[in-house]
Amino acid sequence: MSGKPYAQYCGLARALDVVGERWSLLIVRELLIRPARYSDLLAALPGVATNLLAQRLRDLETGGVIERRLGRPGQGVVYALTDWGAGLRETVEALLRWSTPLMTPGPGSDAVRPHWLELALTALLAGRTAVPAAEIALETAGTVLMVRADQSGPAVTALAPPAELPGAMTVLRAEPPVILGLAAGTLTAEQAIAAADLAGDPGALRQIFTRPAPP
Amino acid sequence: MSGKPYAQYCGLARALDVVGERWSLLIVRELLIRPARYSDLLAALPGVATNLLAQRLRDLETGGVIERRLGRPGQGVVYALTDWGAGLRETVEALLRWSTPLMTPGPGSDAVRPHWLELALTALLAGRTAVPAAEIALETAGTVLMVRADQSGPAVTALAPPAELPGAMTVLRAEPPVILGLAAGTLTAEQAIAAADLAGDPGALRQIFTRPAPP
DNA sequence: CCGCATCCTCATGGATACTG
């Protein structure tokens, strides 16, 4: 940590001492999706100052959350989560599920990165049992996200270019990018619900739509 | 939120805009345990400045996370979570589980509040199926926490004074307060594991003890 | 007492420029 600690013998306080400062969890988000280099992080975190990113990476490393790896020779440093750091997935997914009401206003002028959808989709489908071989794909901002559900649960992968798409598959198109159509746009609530049904968990998204809304 | 928003169309970023600032999640922690008044929060959050606490309470209220209630006549304002704010329980419990390795060094000079253990115990036992009628109690810092497990899962309640304790019940004593004996102290790891076994989930705590450790 | 608001100081974050 870089700021002053809470100095409380409470797991939440000590966890926040490690990952509670500004940008820290967003860096973890990026590395939960895939390991990244400094410049990748800079691009994925618009608005972060370069010194602050460097500082946070140091903090997270000394905190045992991430580690520096040497990429293939000639390539620079690659940051990745440690085993313990990867354990933040549950926390991040819980926050992503909690945040769905905040997504309904749509992107507005906010930055958009298609790969964020991978995590969001995974979080929304996490822990849900799915029918084997059920498949959907979501095309958004030129990237196709494929949800392939089997006995081990749903998995989300990114396919680019879209040409890699397997043949007979339901593809939902959404522009601008949306979290399963939660924002107003070309993907309607009905379509999103249908997508969840296809993914093997009928009613899952209907439940999400009826969450208590924020102001 | 009070600071500047991340301006990212990502659920995590938007969630952190609401509850990501300093002290916010610790306030949520307190209200997850029970509704509280301003002075209760001040006492439970040592180190927080009074103006900052007031500011955060305003932020969380306009964010739809908490609400002000009028206590019984003569009593002041009571803060409580909204339905949506209560949805942060999953996030907080995930962080509490993730943080267990950070608790092994013990309290040191950190502040200690027995009621924090209620949440921690609940988080550690969350989602685990338990044998009906299995019961343990943990006495720490003058408070007795009772874990009563039934079909709906384990529940943790605080009993004070200890005299209220039902008759034939296993009581583990720990001083100073510990998270199920994870810290060095009078409650050994073996006792804590035995406590988890009693609570109906053999091996649960053994699993926690073998998590990858932080630096 | 309780529930804040004000004032002040200093650490932290943000933006930009620069370097090995």
Add this chain to the structure above:
DNA sequence: CAGTATCCATGAGGATGCGG
């Protein structure tokens, strides 16, 4: 590419005041 150095704006922390 992967950061450091610098400067300024902002927010945190501590003390104190004050109306109900």
